[in-house]
Amino acid sequence: MTETVLTVRDLSVQVATPSGAKTVLDGLSFELRAGETLCLAGESGSGKSMTALAIMGLLPKPMCRITRGSVCLGDTQLVGLPDAAYRKIRTARVAMIFQEPMTSLNPLMTVQQQLTETLLEHDACTRAEAPARALQLLRDVQLTEPERRLKQYPHELSGGMRQRVMIAIALACDPEVLIADEPTTALDVTVQAEILDLIRALQRDHGTSVLMITHDMGVVAEMADHVIILRHGQEVESAPVRDIFSTPRSEYAKELLGAVPRLGTAPPRPAKPQGVPVLEVDDLSVRFDVRGGVLNRVQARVHAVEGVSFGINAGETLALVGESGCGKSTIGKALMGLVPWQGSVQVMGRQTRGMGPALMKPVRRDVQMVFQDPGASLDSRMTVGDQVAEPLLIHGLASGSALKDRVEHLFRRVGLSPDMMARYPHEFSGGQRQRVNIARALSLSPKLIIADESVSALDVSVQAQVLELLQEIQDEDGLAFLFISHDMAVVEQVADRIMVMRLGQVVEEGARDAILRDPRHQYTRRLLSAVPVPDPSRQRPERIETESIGSPIWPKGREPDRLKLEEISFQHRVAV
Amino acid sequence: MSVTDTTVQKGQSRVSRASQVFVALMKRPRSAFGMVVILIMVFAAVFAPLIMPQDPFEQSFEGLSLVGAPLPPGGDFLLGTDLLGRDLASRLVLGTRTSLIIGVLANGIAILLGAGVGITAGYFGGWIGAILMRFTDLMMAFPALLLAIVLAAIFQPSLLIVALVIAMVNWVQMARVIYTETRSLAERDFIQVQRALGAGHLRILGSHLLPHLLSSILVFGTLGISTTVLLEATLSFLGVGVQPPMPSWGNIIFENQTYFNTAPWLVFFPGAAIVLLALAFNLVGDALRDILDPTLKGRH
Numbered sequence: 001m002t003e004t005v006l007t008v009r010d011l012s013v014q015v016a017t018p019s020g021a022k023t024v025l026d027g028l029s030f031e032l033r034a035g036e037t038l039c040l041a042g043e044s045g046s047g048k049s050m051t052a053l054a055i056m057g058l059l060p061k062p063m064c065r066i067t068r069g070s071v072c073l074g075d076t077q078l079v080g081l082p083d084a085a086y087r088k089i090r091t092a093r094v095a096m097i098f099q100e101p102m103t104s105l106n107p108l109m110t111v112q113q114q115l116t117e118t119l120l121e122h123d124a125c126t127r128a129e130a131p132a133r134a135l136q137l138l139r140d141v142q143l144t145e146p147e148r149r150l151k152q153y154p155h156e157l158s159g160g161m162r163q164r165v166m167i168a169i170a171l172a173c174d175p176e177v178l179i180a181d182e183p184t185t186a187l188d189v190t191v192q193a194e195i196l197d198l199i200r201a202l203q204r205d206h207g208t209s210v211l212m213i214t215h216d217m218g219v220v221a222e223m224a225d226h227v228i229i230l231r232h233g234q235e236v237e238s239a240p241v242r243d244i245f246s247t248p249r250s251e252y253a254k255e256l257l258g259a260v261p262r263l264g265t266a267p268p269r270p271a272k273p274q275g276v277p278v279l280e281v282d283d284l285s286v287r288f289d290v291r292g293g294v295l296n297r298v299q300a301r302v303h304a305v306e307g308v309s310f311g312i313n314a315g316e317t318l319a320l321v322g323e324s325g326c327g328k329s330t331i332g333k334a335l336m337g338l339v340p341w342q343g344s345v346q347v348m349g350r351q352t353r354g355m356g357p358a359l360m361k362p363v364r365r366d367v368q369m370v371f372q373d374p375g376a377s378l379d380s381r382m383t384v385g386d387q388v389a390e391p392l393l394i395h396g397l398a399s400g401s402a403l404k405d406r407v408e409h410l411f412r413r414v415g416l417s418p419d420m421m422a423r424y425p426h427e428f429s430g431g432q433r434q435r436v437n438i439a440r441a442l443s444l445s446p447k448l449i450i451a452d453e454s455v456s457a458l459d460v461s462v463q464a465q466v467l468e469l470l471q472e473i474q475d476e477d478g479l480a481f482l483f484i485s486h487d488m489a490v491v492e493q494v495a496d497r498i499m500v501m502r503l504g505q506v507v508e509e510g511a512r513d514a515i516l517r518d519p520r521h522q523y524t525r526r527l528l529s530a531v532p533v534p535d536p537s538r539q540r541p542e543r544i545e546t547e548s549i550g551s552p553i554w555p556k557g558r559e560p561d562r563l564k565l566e567e568i569s570f571q572h573r574v575a576v
Numbered sequence: 577m578s579v580t581d582t583t584v585q586k587g588q589s590r591v592s593r594a595s596q597v598f599v600a601l602m603k604r605p606r607s608a609f610g611m612v613v614i615l616i617m618v619f620a621a622v623f624a625p626l627i628m629p630q631d632p633f634e635q636s637f638e639g640l641s642l643v644g645a646p647l648p649p650g651g652d653f654l655l656g657t658d659l660l661g662r663d664l665a666s667r668l669v670l671g672t673r674t675s676l677i678i679g680v681l682a683n684g685i686a687i688l689l690g691a692g693v694g695i696t697a698g699y700f701g702g703w704i705g706a707i708l709m710r711f712t713d714l715m716m717a718f719p720a721l722l723l724a725i726v727l728a729a730i731f732q733p734s735l736l737i738v739a740l741v742i743a744m745v746n747w748v749q750m751a752r753v754i755y756t757e758t759r760s761l762a763e764r765d766f767i768q769v770q771r772a773l774g775a776g777h778l779r780i781l782g783s784h785l786l787p788h789l790l791s792s793i794l795v796f797g798t799l800g801i802s803t804t805v806l807l808e809a810t811l812s813f814l815g816v817g818v819q820p821p822m823p824s825w826g827n828i829i830f831e832n833q834t835y836f837n838t839a840p841w842l843v844f845f846p847g848a849a850i851v852l853l854a855l856a857f858n859l860v861g862d863a864l865r866d867i868l869d870p871t872l873k874g875r876h
Contacts, residue, residue, distance in 0.1 A: 136636040336772040357774070364774040380871055381787040390783075391773045424870040440769075 005209045006032040006055070006094075007175050011069035011231075013050050023048045025233045027069070032177060037203065037210040039220045039241070042230035043256070043459035044430070048213045052179045052231070055211070057086040057098050057387065073177070092122045095170035099182040101162035102301040105154040111138070111165050112150040119174045136442060137168040140205075143197060159324075160191035167198065174206060181213045188323040188486065193530040196222060215459065217260045218489075218532030229253050241536045259461040260534050261489035269496050269512060275314025276348075278480040279335070279367070284308045284343035286330050286504075290553065300555045302332040305341070306504040307562050315478040319495035320511075321485060321527070325552065327504040328484045332450045335482070336369050348447060365395060366442035371564045372453035374433035378425040384436045385411075385421025391443045410439040414469060431462035438469065448480045455490060467494060488531045492516055497571075500524045503552045505563045508571030520540060600867045607863030613856035621673040629654060632666035633821050646839045656841045658832060667823040668845060674824035678739055678808045679801045679853060685732075685743035686804070690750025693791065697751070698758025699735045699781060714753045720745040721810065728816035738817050742807050750796050754789055761788055791865040798861035802854035824850050 003470065013025035025047040032038050053059045055071050057078065063150070071078040073093055081089070090096075100106045106114060115134035119125050125133050131150075138146035141164040154162055163183060170178055180199065184192035197221065203210055212223055224241040230250065237250040248254045278300055279540040286305040289298045306329040312318045318327040334341040337360055345352045347363050371377040378387060389407045392398045398406050408418040414435040415421045424434055434454065441449055451470070457465040470495065473479055485491050491498060491512075498515040500523065508521040519525045554560060563575035599606045627858065630636075640646065640661040649656040655664040691779045697708035715723075727741045761767060762785070811817030811827020818824045825846040832842035868870050 338768060338771060361774045364772070369763050369769070369772050371769065372764055377769050379766045379784050379787075381869070382783070383870075390770075390775070390779075394773055394775050394779065426871045437769075440773075444773075 002034045002036070004031045005034050005074065006211070007070075007072040008051075008071075009070045011051065011071060012065050012067045012302060013047070013054055014065055016063045022066075025054065025521065028228075028230070028233075028235055028337075030228055030238065032209045032211055033188070033209040034176075034209055035203065035207045036225045037223050039212045039224035039227045040230060041214060041217065041220050041227055042236075043215060043461065045232070046230040046345070046352070047233035048230050049181055051230075052096065052211070052213055055179065056090060057081065058096075088122070089475070091118060091170065091175065092124075092173045093175050094177045094179065095173070095175040096179040096181065097163070097166045097170050097183050099160060099185050100185070101166045102154060104166055105162060107154050107505070110151055110153055111157075112250075112468045113237055114165070115150075115172060118169050122173045122281040123293075126172045128548060129427060133172075137172055138165070140171070140202065141165070143168075144482055157163065158191075159187050160194060163187060163191075163195055164198065167202070170346050171202060171206065171208070177211060177212070179211045180204075183212075184219065185214070188531075189488070190323065190526060192532070199223070216532065217257060217460070217534040221534045221536045222532050229256065243408075245534070245536050247390060253565055257534070259464040261460075261464075261487070261493055262534055263489040263492055263516070263528070263531050266403065266492045272315050272496075275316060275478060275480070278314050278346075278347070279310050279482070280307045280311045280346040280457075281331075281335070282344040282346075283339060284331065284333050284334060284339045286327070287340055288339075298556055300553050301503050303552045303554055305334065306552075306560055307343075308501075308506055310499060310506075310509070312480045312482060314447065314480050315474065316496045317481040317483050318476065319483045319492050319498045320501060321486060321488065321491055321498060321500035323486060323527070325503075326501040327552070328501050329452050330504075332369060332452045332482065332484055333448060333575075335367060336364075346446070353371045354468075361395065365444045366447045368444060368446040368448075369450040369452060370437050370441050370454040371436070373457055374430055374437055375425060377437055378433060380425050383422050383424055384428070387425075388421075388436065388440045389445055391440060395444060397444070401527060408441070410443055413442065413473075414439045429462075430458055431466060434458060434462075434466055435469065438466075438473075442473065445477075445478070446509075450480065450482045450484070452484045453486070454483075456485065458488065463490070489492060489517070500527065503550055503560065505560070506565065506573075507563065507575040509565070510569075514572040515568065518572075520568060520572075550551065579680060588680075597864070597867055601863055603627065604863050606859045610856040610859035610863070613852055614860065617672055617676055617853060618857075620669050621676045624673055628663075628666040628669050630663035630666045630820060632670045632823060635660040637661055646835070648839070649841050652724055655845050658828070658838070658842055659835065659839075664842065664845060667828060668849060671823040671825045671828060671846065672849075674735065674818050674822065675805050675808070675826065675850070675853065677735055677819075678742065678824070679857075681736075681744035681806045682739040682746065682795060682808070683800045683804045685739065686746040687750060687793060689743060690796075691754050691793050692746035692788070693747070694751040694754025694793055695758050695785060698755045699777070699785065701759070701762075708751075709755060712748055712755075715748045716752075720807075724807070724811055725814060725816055728811060733816055733819055735818065736809060737767065738811060741756045741811070742804055745807065746804060747800060750793070750800070753796055757789055757792055758785060761785055763826065787868070792870055794861040794865045796853075798857040801857045802850060805850050805853065873876055 005368060009029050010023060011028045012023060014021045015024050028051060030038065040051060042048050054066055055078065055514070055555050059065070066079055069079065073089065076089070078089070105272060108396055112131065112134050115137060116130040119130050119133055120127060134150060135146055138149055143149050143161060144509055149157070149161070156163065184195050187195060199210065200223070202208065221241065227241050228238045229236045229244070231252055237244065237248065237253045244253060245257065248257055285307055288302040288304060290300040290302060291297060292299045308331060310318065322328050330339060333339045335345060342396050350363060352360065352363055378384065385407055389403055392403055392406060402574045407421060411418045411421060416432060416435050416439070425436070428436065433470050455466050458466060467490065468537070470481065474481060483491065483494055495512045497510065499506050500515065500521065502523050508515060508519065508524045515524060516528065519528055565573040566576045567573050601611055621762035640657065646659055646661070647657045655668065658667065682755070685695055693708050697705040697776065724741045724745050727744060728737065731737045765779060767784060770784055807824055807826060808817055809830050812824060813830035818827060828846040829843050832839065835844050
């Protein structure tokens with residue numbers, strides 16, 4: 001048996017809240033062995049990030065404190081260690097990478113400065129050796145053009161590159177333990193796959209133990225040797241990764257795994273009679289000017305959406321997939337008239353081009369949108385009942401007791417009790433808030449709902465419930481959905497048709513099964529191959545490497561080449 | 577109208593909301609103290625002639641010592657006398673009128689103007705925002721005191737004019753703060769949702785932006801009280817503010833500041849009154865901010 005690097009015994013953490021101390025971590029124990037990857041998995045509020053912060057001695061003071069237990073790194077007891085001693089341990093022996101690489105890096109320092117600072121702080125090398133060491137570290141994390149990257153600032157790097165730099169900094173002093181707190185959650189799937197590969201490779205070469213914190217069971221399946229599932233600060237189940245996935249013992253683990261959407265397992269979509277066309281989009285383009293220079297003239301344009309055409313019929317769900325920056329959300333905003341656009345958009349046969357706010361108003365009743373962040377899209381200073389009622393007031397559709405009845409009906413419709421109407425958004429959980437948002441979108445009885453990453457911010461079990469609710473609404477009312485998402489497994493569950501976008505243009509479109517089972521465009525294949533599979537016994541298909549994706553920014557006077565779609569089979573079109 | 581209290585008529589619900597806020601203010605010790613101070617000052621201002629111990633304008637012989645120096649507090653004159661032998665306590669009570677009117681009126685106009693300009697410029701942006709904010713910058717660059725003197729010289733000095741002049745000088749900072757905050761709020765999702773729903777500008781501004789800006793407006797507004805009272809004093813000192821012999825807290829300080837060493841009470845008492853006024857509004861403003869924020873409910 002290999003030696004134990006990190007031992008956590010009976011660790012308990014309390015947070016001071018206005019209503020008294022609350023235990024957020026209750027008697028957690030585990031051992032991390034050399035070279036092993038341990039995953040702490042759980043939904044939000046399970047205490048997994050608290051564990052990481054407690055080990056790092058970074059619990060926010062004075063609200064949080066360790067009430068019980070011990071954390072031993074080798075022979076060193078970390079609980080109660082004074083700050084000065086802790087500083088010598090952090091990064092040198094236990095390093096951490098965070099979810100959001102942009103906010104973890106100092107925006108005013110170059111990559112080289114940040115790496116050098118870490119190296120010198122811990123006396124890993126002399127000042128003269130530092131640049132060479134920094135360069136070597138960037139090579140280790142397989143950053144392209146490492147010499148150039150050293151001189152760059154964080155904002156000049158992409159999200160994946162930044163996370164590589166963070167990993168380089170974390171590994172600068174060759175720590176025994178690397179704590180990775182949701183390291184790939186903010187990244188696109190293809191980048192996530194690359195970063196996970198990198199962590200694995202580095203672990204193999206350096207023998208580092210990894211404590212990985214994640215909510216994504218796909219990531220767990222790919223990375224973990226051993227898994228601990230947490231809930232409300234308590235360990236629910238602890239087992240080797242294969243056992244967790246094949247024979248989960250606890251109810252909660254079964255539920256959690258059952259709720260995880262798995263690509264390739266969704267039942268076929270029921271055949272539906274073709275409904276009337278709700279939305280017809282033809283040659284839609286959205287461009288943003290980039291101004292600069294002395295006279296503030298247009299120097300370049302961001303071609304966020306470029307010549308996209310599609311249609312949605314009643315009762316149908318069209319999914320728009322692609323990586324961040326591909327223009328999928330911009331399409332949603334353009335359809336709602338939130339950004340200026342060119343082309344043709346017809347809602348229920350009415351052309352909306354050139355419509356002013358007054359003319360748009362009746363059109364808005366037919367198209368509504370549900371945003372990604374359920375909390376941010378509600379006004380924190382207004383009761384949820386008032387917010388659901390507001391669209392009806394804006395459009396003058398109901399008032400007085402009729403309004404109240406209607407709102408109560410909407411609350412029941414989305415599975416909330418009408419008693420909750422007088423509450424404010426902060427009194428709800430994320431899933432409930434998204435239900436309120438859905439109720440608000442439904443209040444005008446729209447024909448089409450644009451769901452922009454509407455379930456991405458939710459825990460998997462809640463996500464499943466919200467998806468179910470959306471499906472129910474569609475079945476009852478024959479609503480059409482434009483479902484914008486980056487998550488292929490979720491898309492598989494809800495979509496009738498799928499459109500894959502890259503750099504503002506459609507590269508492949510067709511029926512769900514055609515796209516997912518028989519992808520023809522290289523980019524679609526790359527996207528699908530990068531999706532983590534929540535099954536440790538299954539090897540992920542070989543990752544397809546492609547050249548970097550390019551940029552949608554073009555200098556004035558130049559435009560991207562329009563991709564031509566070719567129909568290869570019935571309704572399955574691929575860019576050539 | 578709110579669906580959460582449709583049973584109550586609109587007017588009634590406003591009244592009950594206001595009385596709820598009043599009760600909440602009186603429940604917190606700090607804001608209750610502030611409320612009491614403000615109420616006492618309002619009472620003093622309204623009934624000044626009745627509660628003044630002496631005639632505030634009478635330059636009495638008994639009010640000066642044998643060598644002609646002002647009398648310290650105690651004896652016949654509760655808070656002592658000023659250089660002309662006038663009763664300080666009476667002048668302070670009468671001065672409450674001027675200071676309170678200036679403090680509340682001038683500051684109120686400044687808040688309305690500043691917040692109005694800030695919200696409009698921040699929400700609409702574009703050329704409207706550009707024009708409004710460049711004008712604000714212009715006002716900021718102009719020496720405030722000079723502007724006040726020029727304005728006061730053009731119009732006949734009166735309480736209302738003084739209040740207007742001070743408001744003209746003081747609205748600028750408020751406009752800047754509110755502008756910046758509106759800009760970032762307007763980009764938030766919940767405002768975008770309103771646009772997508774087809775809500776009109778008035779609804780977005782009034783129902784959704786204003787409540788979120790309230791805390792800044794309250795904090796900045798209550799801070800403005802003391803600067804306003806002191807600016808009035810400066811203007812009075814320069815002869816373009818409140819005209820003598822009418823007292824205000826500010827001009828009592830300015831009249832007597834050179835005698836600070838020999839008659840400190842002449843500066844101390846009006847100074848303390850100004851501090852008390854500013855403090856009271858600050859405490860009430862802070863509490864009001866918390867009471868009106870539903871996310872803080874039940875945390876006190």
